[in-house]
Amino acid sequence: MATLYDRIKAGEFLFLDGGTGTELARRGIPHEDDPCWSARAVVDYPDAVREVHADFIRAGSDIIITNTFRASPLMLNACGLGDRWVEINTAAVRLAYDAIEEVGAGRQIHVIGSLATTTPAAAPIPPEEERRMFARQAMTLADAGVEAVLVEMINDIEHSRLALEGAKEAGIALWGGFSCTIGEKGVPLLYGSDIPLEQGLRALLPIGLKMVCLMHTVAGDMGPCLDVLRQHWSGPIGVAPHASRSPVPNQSVADAYTPEEYRSRARKWISSGVRILGGCCGIGPEYIRTARDGIQLLG
Numbered sequence: 509m510a511t512l513y514d515r516i517k518a519g520e521f522l523f524l525d526g527g528t529g530t531e532l533a534r535r536g537i538p539h540e541d542d543p544c545w546s547a548r549a550v551v552d553y554p555d556a557v558r559e560v561h562a563d564f565i566r567a568g569s570d571i572i573i574t575n576t577f578r579a580s581p582l583m584l585n586a587c588g589l590g591d592r593w594v595e596i597n598t599a600a601v602r603l604a605y606d607a608i609e610e611v612g613a614g615r616q617i618h619v620i621g622s623l624a625t626t627t628p629a630a631a632p633i634p635p636e637e638e639r640r641m642f643a644r645q646a647m648t649l650a651d652a653g654v655e656a657v658l659v660e661m662i663n664d665i666e667h668s669r670l671a672l673e674g675a676k677e678a679g680i681a682l683w684g685g686f687s688c689t690i691g692e693k694g695v696p697l698l699y700g701s702d703i704p705l706e707q708g709l710r711a712l713l714p715i716g717l718k719m720v721c722l723m724h725t726v727a728g729d730m731g732p733c734l735d736v737l738r739q740h741w742s743g744p745i746g747v748a749p750h751a752s753r754s755p756v757p758n759q760s761v762a763d764a765y766t767p768e769e770y771r772s773r774a775r776k777w778i779s780s781g782v783r784i785l786g787g788c789c790g791i792g793p794e795y796i797r798t799a800r801d802g803i804q805l806l807g
């Protein structure tokens with residue numbers, strides 16, 4: 509069987525999933541006042557997590573991202589779950605494979621591990637220790653069977669460097685999910701910062717990525733962000749935009765659009781060379797299904 513990277517290298521077009529966290533919240537999983545809520549769902553609501561993965565597979569996703577965005581040892585320590593981070597990360601990978609087994613018959617579907625750069629503001633730790641914690645999470649995800657580690661929420665240089673360098677130690681493919689926004693002067697910036705995307709790419713791409721994804725990015729900002737990315741990166745590119753207001757605090761963006769509008773935007777991204785399409789906060793299975801059914805893929 510071809511590996512995920514073989515398929516990407518061969519130029520095959522692949523669909524990611526959408527926003528697992530927002531989909532869990534939409535289905536009633538409690539998310540208030542708990543920065544670890546979606547990680548906690550892995551052990552408290554495993555059926556819901558597996559069902560979200562299964563619904564994205566039914567909708568046509570070829571790649572499932574583990575529900576480990578909030579499951580770094582750093583985050584879980586801050587939530588009093590520090591002794592359960594191996595259990596939670598391992599179980600999250602298993603739930604993705606369980607969903608594939610349940611509804612993915614006859615298709616080749618891949619699992620990649622999400623590792624977010626987000627760190628709890630209240631508990632800064634020495635950089636070397638932070639890098640080691642990211643490394644341990646990535647190795648745990650790799651041991652549990654993911655084909656690549658996706659470092660998400662790259663919107664600074666300091667923590668993102670530690671996350672990428674740590675994740676690389678797992679020895680499997682390293683993907684980077686850069687978050688981009690357009691600044692006041694029309695310059696693409698790392699999301700929520702005043703650091704130009706260009707500067708972030710120059711600093712972090714040399715760490716050695718196999719795939720770069722623009723995610724946690726408003727769809728309307730994607731074009732100029734992609735232009736900058738293409739100037740600095742000749743490898744495979746994915747996009748996973750936001751859609752609509754997220755039910756989760758701090759993940760809400762005012763950019764509501766329908767699955768049909770997503771599909772027509774996706775056509776433009778694909779014609780500009782994007783090979784992997786998925787979604788971030790607010791993109792549910794119906795968006796992936798609509799895009800998958802309606803996009804005439806070339807090559």
Ligand SMILES: [Zn+2]
Binds near residue numbers: 723724788789
């Ligand atoms: Zn997002």
